Amino acid sequence: MVERFEATFTGGHPNSLGRMIEMVDTVLADPGRFDGFFACYSNADEGIRLRVTNATARVEKQRHDLLVPHLNRLADDPRKSVANRASKGLITFGKR
Secondary structure (H helix, E strand, C coil), X not given: CCCCCHHHHCCCCCCCCCCHHHHHHHHHHCHHHHHHHHHHHHCCCHHHHHHHHHHHHHHHXXXXXXXXXXXXXXXXXXXXXXXXXXXXXXXXXXXX
């Protein structure tokens, strides 16, 4: 079962980081949790998707290898994705 992080990304002011830095540190300390972290992109809440986008950008800067297996899922057809806006920003991570 994949751990989900939605509860950690909820609450607070929509523009705030919330507990995003804590989640970045959690995933960097235990990369096996990245799948659950990344699964938040399918959440219907735009605030959660925004925070996971910001958090993923921070993780990617230090551990690009964690994101690579997920790039195709985002790039296949972002119009079908619940996280359409978030995925458009994330696709650029794979270009190095």
